[in-house]
Structure formats: C-alpha cells, structure tokens
Amino acid sequence: MANSDPDKLMIKADKLTKLSFTRWSADWRTATSLYEQAAIGYRFRKDNEKAKEAFEKASKGQEMISSPWDAAKHMESAAALAKELGRWNEVSDHYRRASELYIECGRSQPASDGLAKAARALEDVAPDEAVRLYTDACVVLEEDGKEQMAFDLYRAATSIHVKLERYTDAATFLLKWGVAADKCNAINSQCKVLLAYLSAIIVYLYAHDFQQAQKCYNDCSQIEVFLNSDQNRCASKLLSAYEEGDAEEIKHVAKSSTISNLDHVPLPTYMCNTLRRRAA
Template identity: 70%
Template sequence: MTSSDPEKLMAKADKMTKLSFTRWNADWKNAAVLYEQAGISLRVGKHYEKAKLAFEKASKGQEMLSSPWDAARHMESAAAMAKEIGSWNEVADFYRRASELYIECGRSQPASDAVAKGARALEESLPEEAVNLYINACDILEEDEKEQMAFDLYRAAASVYIKLEKYEDAATVLLRWGLAADKCNAKNSQCKAYLSAIIVYLYIHDLKQAEQCYNDCLQTDAFMGSDQFRSASKLLSAYREGDTEEIKRVGQSSIISNLDHVIIRLARKLPTGELNAFQAGAAREEEGDELDEDNLV
C-alpha cells in the first residue's frame, strides 16, 4: 500500500479529524487536502461511491476552515459522483448546498450555475425536482439583477413544465421570462416569450386566458410592433371565427418556427378542441356587453 493509495489517504485524514486524549484539535487543513487527493484518485479509478464520500469530507473540511468557495467546489464534485451512481436525491441536495456556499461568497453566477447543473442532471429521473432547481437558479440571478443570464433557465423550466403537462405553470414561467427580458431591453426574447405563453394557453383550449394574456402583453410597446404580436393576433382572430385552416396555417408560419421546439410542437397541434364552444362563448360575452351598455343608459 503506497502513500498515494486513496484508502490510506482517507484513513489518515479521518485520523486527523478525530479528537482524542492526544489530539485536542482537529487538523482540518491537512485533512481537507488528503480528502481531495483521495477523491480525485477514486474518481479516476471510477470508484464513484467512495469518491463521493471523499469529496463530501473535503467540502466539510473547507467549511471548517471558513473557505466556502473551496467547500462549494468540492460539494459540486460530490454531486457529480452522486450523478454517476444514480443517487438522484443526493444530486439535488449536493448542488443546492454548493449553491448556498457560493452565495456565502457573494457569487450569484456560480451559485445559479450549481443548481442549474443539478436541474439538467435530474430532468429525466426527477423532473419535478429539476424544475424547482431551474426556478431556484432564476431566483438567484433575479435577486442580483442579472436577469439576462437567466434566459436559458426560464426556457428550460418551461420545457420541463410542458413535459410534465403543467401548462399553466409553463405559461407563468414564460411570462416571467418576458418581464425579465423587458428589464434587459431584450425585445426579441420578450416577444417570443409572450407569443409562447399565448400558444400554451391555446393548446390547453383556454381562449379566455389566452386573450387575457394577449391583452396584458399589449401594454408593452415592444410587443405591439412585433411579428410575434401579429402572429398572436391572427391566431386569436382565427379562434374567434372558428377558422381551423387559418389556425393551422399560422401554426406553420416562420415566426412560430423560430420559437423553442417544445412550443413549436404545441403550435403545430392547434386547434386541440372544438371551436364551436369558443364562438358560442364569444357570442354570449358580446350579448352581455350589450346588456351592460343598456343598463348604463
């Protein structure tokens, strides 16, 4: 057994951190170095479970030394090892802890990146947890007024929500992306986000919410003069008129083809329900408006 044997390094480090009658203070400084060396060696040897434990201990050592940056870095390594062995709950926990440690350093970008890595790792196995991590990553950047760096995260979160068939949540995230883009003066992204949200509402056959979303988006000058605005207007008009062919034609348009793939797939399937109900509902609303006007006379 050589001095570079990871098992020996771990044992030596463990001994340094245990208090006894002859050792009154833990030697975290040297132990952290040994844990890191053991973790690297075990990772190279593909002993991922043991490497995970080594990096966890290296992270704890750096915390004890009041070095949150190095602690976060080792915690990310532990998360990567947890991913290798399919320990998905640990993946989430470790990346969250790494993010918290980066925040202690005042570093929002790596803090957001850490939970985003966790989200990407969990999309297939734990999609609910993945979307929570994506939202967490967005929150971190928004708090630091770095919304422009979160655009891909909003899109990823919306995509996972759609896969989970949580369409209203997806629309909410898309609108949140639109507001963030507005703050950054990223007009093209803003308009794409708004049109995408409207398409999501149409996909779940909620014309009322789609129109409300459309009217809210009209409050922004950027959307009013955009190609996305024109596509949304055409879609809603076609729904009101019960024109299935026009809905399909707009769904195949180049403007919609430039949206994210998950949104394009939804748009290509429109309309998803009977249009007669929409027309009847619109007629009732018009009659109600006329009665209201009479009451005002």
C-alpha cells in the same frame, strides 16, 4: 507506498478531525489535504462511492478552514459522483450546497450553474425537482441583476412542463421569461420578450383555454414593446379566428413567419402544426 493508499489516508484524516485526551483541537488543514488526496486516489481506482465520501469530507474541511470556494468545488465533485451512482437525492442536495457556498463567495454565476447542472441531471428521473432547481437558478441570477443569463434556464424549465403536458405551468414560465427579458432592455432581449409572450398565448390555445389565452393577450398588451409588435398582431388575429371559428384564418396565421420564428423558444413544432390542423 502506504501514504498513497486512500483508505489509510482517510483513516489518518479522520483521526485528525476527532478530539481526544491527547488531541484537544482538530487539525482540519492537514486532514483536508489528506481527504483531497484520498478522493483523487479513489477516483483513480474508479471507486466512486468512496471518492464521493472523500470529496464530501474535503468540502467540509475547506469550510472549516474558511475556504468556501474550494469547498464548493469539492461538493460539486461529490455531486457529479452521486449522479454516476444514481443517488438522485444527493445530486440535488450536493449541488444546492455547492451553490450556497458559491453565493458565500459572492459568485452568482457558478452558484446558478451548479443548480442548473443538478436540474439537467434530474430532468428525466425527478422533473419536479428539476423545475425547482431551474427556478432557483434563475432567482440567483436575477437577484444579481443578470436576467439575460437566465434565458436558457427558463427555456429548459418550460420544456419540462411542455413534455409533461402541464401547459398552464409552461405558459407561466414563458411569461416569467418575458418579464426577465424585458428588464434587460437590450435589443436581442426584446426579441425574446415578444417570442415568449406570443408562445404563452399559443400554449393556452393549444390547451383549449381560450379565456386564459385572451386574458394573457390583454395582460401582455399592457407592455409597450409587445403592444406595437408583429407578435401582438399575430396573436390578435389568431384569437379572433378562434373566437369566430374561422378555420382558414387559423391555418393562415399559423403558417405565418411570425409563428415560424417560435422555433427559438421551447414550443414544440407539433404544437404549431396542431394550430394549422385543428380547424381542418
């Protein structure tokens, strides 16, 4: 049937959005329905390029008829197709736009999720942009008082920095994670606070930056939940052993159950193992 041909649907929809001597106002509602039908048709044909374009136009159409939620959904579909096509800039741009539209609806969770989807897609091809996306996704949740839902995003961003051997940046994200967790006041969140702060100190030691590790320890010790914790005592012993050059004590502390629990944060096993071997 002619009406089911996505190419013809697109042509008809485009005509409805253009003004002329005979059409003084655009019919976005009808056009949007046609763009949506065309997008489905193209996707059925596995023509991702044209399907992406159709979803982009359908998203614009939903905006024009004041339906930001549906506009966001279509923009996410366009972003997913951009990923399949390897259009990495469009992946970021489209998911960011979808996030903005979700925020217009007052929906922080899907807004953050969209940014996180883009970040995961870009981790290997554009790690710096992935970190920015993860950061923005955290901000969206925190501005809505949902810090606890940002923990996995901090973990993912920290992991990227560790893989790229950007240890100062990794430690910075661990500290941000700790601050976010501290705001939640839940028991399981307090555990994340302790692990994040101890991990930041270990990252600095791994990077041979004893001075920054000591400063980090002093700063974290100003926080009550860390001050009286096993993680604080572990960090103190580790710093003292490094300062005194006590190889046996370094290995002893590094084998402790407190450090073993760091498997729950993005601190590679090799980093903790290195603490055990470095003084040998």
